[in-house]
Amino acid sequence: xxxxxxxxxxxxxxxxxxxxxxxxxxKFCGAMMGICVRYAPTVHExxxxxxxxxxxxxxxxHTFQGKxxxxxxxxxxxxxxxxxxxxxxxxxxxxxxxxxxxxxxEASFDVLAQLSADELVxxxxxxxxxxxxxxxxxxxxxxxxxxxADELGISIGTSKSQLSRARAxxxxxxxxxxxxxxNGTAV
Amino acid sequence: MGQQxxxxxxxxxxxxxxxxxxxxxxxxxxxxxxxxxAEKGVLADKFSNFEQPVSGSLWPKIEKELHPEKxxxxxxxxxxxxxxxxLFSISSVDLFRGDLGQLDSVAENTQFEQNSSTEFSDKPLVxxxxxxxxxxxxxxxxxxxxxxxxxxxxxxxxxxxxxxPFSYEKNENYSVIGIAQKRLVINTANSEFLVKDSLFDIAAxxxxxxxxxxxxxxxxxxxxxxxxxxxxxxxxxxxxxxxxQTALMDEEAAPEIDYSDWTVSEGGVFIVDGIEGSGPDAVVxxxxxxxxxxxxxxxxxVLLDDYENEVGSDYKDxxxxxxxxxxxxxxxxxxxxxxxxxxYTVLNFNYDKGIWQDYKREGSEAYLGIPLNITYDLIKxxxxxxxxxxxxxxxxxxxxxxxxxxxELPGDVLLNSNSLGNHFSLLAxxxxxxxxxxxxxxxxxxxxxxxxxxxGDGFFKKTPSNMSFQAGLxxxx
Numbered sequence: 305x306x307x308x309x310x311x312x313x314x315x316x317x318x319x320x321x322x323x324x325x326x327x328x329x330x331k332f333c334g335a336m337m338g339i340c341v342r343y344a345p346t347v348h349e350x351x352x353x354x355x356x357x358x359x360x361x362x363x364x365x366h367t368f369q370g371k372x373x374x375x376x377x378x379x380x381x382x383x384x385x386x387x388x389x390x391x392x393x394x395x396x397x398x399x400x401x402x403x404x405x406x407x408x409x410e411a412s413f414d415v416l417a418q419l420s421a422d423e424l425v426x427x428x429x430x431x432x433x434x435x436x437x438x439x440x441x442x443x444x445x446x447x448x449x450x451x452x453a454d455e456l457g458i459s460i461g462t463s464k465s466q467l468s469r470a471r472a473x474x475x476x477x478x479x480x481x482x483x484x485x486x487n488g489t490a491v
Numbered sequence: 492m493g494q495q496x497x498x499x500x501x502x503x504x505x506x507x508x509x510x511x512x513x514x515x516x517x518x519x520x521x522x523x524x525x526x527x528x529a530e531k532g533v534l535a536d537k538f539s540n541f542e543q544p545v546s547g548s549l550w551p552k553i554e555k556e557l558h559p560e561k562x563x564x565x566x567x568x569x570x571x572x573x574x575x576x577x578l579f580s581i582s583s584v585d586l587f588r589g590d591l592g593q594l595d596s597v598a599e600n601t602q603f604e605q606n607s608s609t610e611f612s613d614k615p616l617v618x619x620x621x622x623x624x625x626x627x628x629x630x631x632x633x634x635x636x637x638x639x640x641x642x643x644x645x646x647x648x649x650x651x652x653x654x655x656p657f658s659y660e661k662n663e664n665y666s667v668i669g670i671a672q673k674r675l676v677i678n679t680a681n682s683e684f685l686v687k688d689s690l691f692d693i694a695a696x697x698x699x700x701x702x703x704x705x706x707x708x709x710x711x712x713x714x715x716x717x718x719x720x721x722x723x724x725x726x727x728x729x730x731x732x733x734x735x736q737t738a739l740m741d742e743e744a745a746p747e748i749d750y751s752d753w754t755v756s757e758g759g760v761f762i763v764d765g766i767e768g769s770g771p772d773a774v775v776x777x778x779x780x781x782x783x784x785x786x787x788x789x790x791x792x793v794l795l796d797d798y799e800n801e802v803g804s805d806y807k808d809x810x811x812x813x814x815x816x817x818x819x820x821x822x823x824x825x826x827x828x829x830x831x832x833x834x835y836t837v838l839n840f841n842y843d844k845g846i847w848q849d850y851k852r853e854g855s856e857a858y859l860g861i862p863l864n865i866t867y868d869l870i871k872x873x874x875x876x877x878x879x880x881x882x883x884x885x886x887x888x889x890x891x892x893x894x895x896x897x898x899e900l901p902g903d904v905l906l907n908s909n910s911l912g913n914h915f916s917l918l919a920x921x922x923x924x925x926x927x928x929x930x931x932x933x934x935x936x937x938x939x940x941x942x943x944x945x946x947g948d949g950f951f952k953k954t955p956s957n958m959s960f961q962a963g964l965x966x967x968x
C-alpha cells in the first residue's frame with residue numbers, strides 16, 4: 305500500500321467510515337493474527353485478542369502521527385494488547401513443573417531455526433502462558449530482560465528463568481513429538 | 492619525566508607479557524550470550540512476514556462494537572450473526588421398507604394346513620351378528636347370510652359346494668385367512684368379512700332385498716364392489732384370473748343379464764380362487780381393511796398386487812428425491828446455531844413390474860416441508876467448520892400426478908389412492924462448511940432422515956428411512 309492510499313485509509317478510519325475500517329482490517333488482519341497466535345494457546349483465543357487489538361487500533365487511530373509505518377504502529381498495539389491480557393489475567397498458568405533433567409536441556413538455536421514458522425507456533429502454543437509470553441517477548445519481539453521485567457512486573461531473574469524454562473519446555477515438546485513419529489513409523 | 496611517569500613505566504614493564512588464564516567456562520558463557528542474541532534475530536526474521544487466516548465471522552463482531560447504532564437495526568431484523576441458507580438436496584430411496592416388511596412377516600409366520608380335509612365349515616365366517624352390514628352399500632343391510640347347497644340367482648339354479656378348507660388365524664394387529672395357496676392379511680381384528688363357497692353366494696348376499704325404487708329391479712348400482720380375481724362363473728369355469736372386472740357374471744353364464752349399468756362402488760371384495768375344477772371360493776373383505784394378499788409360490792410367500800401379479804420390491808420405483816429449501820439461521824452461541832425455513836421436494840416414480848411392464852405408468856409427488864435444524868460447530872478455524880446437526884421436518888403432500896402412456900390419470904382417482912398425506916421425520920447428520928468471504932460460505936452435509944408418523948401412503952411411508960446429501964450457500968448478514 306503506498307503512503308497516499310494509507311493516508312486516505314487513516315483519514316477514513318478517523319472519520320469512523322465503516323468501509324475504510326473494513327479495508328484497513330482486511331489489509332492487516334492476517335499479519336496481526338500471526339502475532340496473536342503466538343501469544344494465545346488456541347486460535348479461538350487468538351481471535352479474541354485480535355478483536356480487542358483492532359478495536360483499540362480504531363479507537364486510537366487519531367493518535368497515529370504518521371511517523372513510521374502504519375503496520376508497525378498497529379503491530380505495537382497488537383503486542384501490547386496481548387501483553388495486557390496476560391499481565392492482567394491472574395488465572396493464567398505462569399509456571400510449570402519441570403524435572404531437573406529436563407531443565408538442563410534447552411532447545412538449541414539450531415533446532416528452533418530449522419522449524420518453520422507454523423511448526424514453531426504450534427509448539428509455542430503448547431507452552432504454559434508465562435513461558436510463552438516471555439519467550440515471545442525476548443526471542444521474537446526482541447525485548448531485553450529489563451524491558452520484560454518492567455512490562456510484566458517481574459524481576460529480571462524471573463524473566464531469565466522463564467526464558468530458560470521455556471526453551472527447556474520446547475526441547476521437551478520437540479523430543480516428545482520425535483518419539484511419537486518414531487513409534488508411529490515402527491508400528 | 493616526573494616521578495609518577497617513572498613509576499608507571501616501571502609497573503608497566505612489570506606487566507608486559509603478563510597473562511592470566513580465565514576460568515574454562517567463561518568463553519562458553521560469552522558464546523551462549525552471542526548465540527542468544529543471534530537466535531533472537533533469526534526468530535524475529537522468521538516471523539516478519541508470518542500471517543494467519545482469520546475466520547469470516549470476526550469482522551462483523553468488530554464492526555458491531557465500532558458501530559453500535561447498526562446493532563439496533565440488527566435486533567429489528569432478529570439479530571446479528573444470522574444467515575440465509577439456500578439448500579439443495581438429493582436423497583436416496585429404499586433404505587428400509589416399513590409396513591411391507593411387517594406384513595411379510597405376518598404372512599410368513601401364519602401357518603396353515605393346506606390340504607386339510609376335516610375343517611370344513613358350513614357357516615360363513617362372519618364377525619359380529621348374522622345381519623352383516625357390508626360396507627358402502629348405502630346403509631342397506633343384507634337380510635342375512637346364508638349357506639346353501641343350491642341357490643337360485645338371477646333365474647339360474649346353481650349348485651355348489653364349499654370345497655376348500657380354509658383357515659383363520661388372528662395375529663396381534665391382523666386377521667389372516669388362508670384358502671388353498673393364498674393368504675389374506677386383513678388390517679384389523681375387527682374388520683367385517685365373509686367367507687362364502689361361491690361367487691353366486693356373494694351376489695345373492697349383495698343383491699338380496701335391494702330394489703330400485705323406480706322399476707323394482709334389483710339396485711345393482713353402488714352395490715357391486717370391485718374385486719380382483721376371477722369372474723363370477725357358473726361353476727364350470729375353473730376360475731381363471733381375468734383381471735379387474737366390474738361385471739359380476741360373464742356372458743356365457745348369464746347372457747341375458749344386463750350389467751352395463753353396474754358401476755364400481757367404493758367398497759370391495761376379494762375373491763380367492765379355489766383349486767381348479769372345484770369352483771371358486773370367496774372371501775368378502777372391504778378393500779380398506781385388506782392389508783395384503785399373499786400367495787405361496789415355490790414355497791415362498793410373495794405379495795400379490797391388485798391384479799394378483801407378484802409384487803417385487805420395486806413395485807413403485809421411486810427415483811432419488813430432489814429438494815430445494817430456503818432457511819433462516821440464527822447464531823445462538825459461539826458454536827451453536829438454529830435454522831428453520833421451507834423446502835420443496837419432488838419425487839418422480841414409475842411402475843415397471845407385472846402388467847405395467849407393457850405400459851408406461853409414471854408420476855411424481857411433491858411435498859412442501861418445514862425443516863428445523865440445530866448445528867454445533869465441532870471444529871472451526873478461519874476457513875472451515877465441521878458440524879454435526881439434528882433436526883426434524885414436517886412434509887405436506889401438495890401435488891400428485893400420474894400418467895399411463897402419457898395420459899394423465901384423473902384427479903379423483905389420485906385422491907382416492909391416498910398416496911401423499913403429511914409426514915413427520917427426524918433427521919441427523921454432519922457437514923462441513925467453507926468460508927468464501929466475510930458474508931458467503933458454502934457447505935455440504937449428509938443427512939439420515941427417518942419418518943416417524945405419516946397420514947398417507949406416499950414416499951415417506953413407503954421408504955421411512957433415507958439418506959440424503961445436501962449442499963448449500965449461506966449468506967451472513
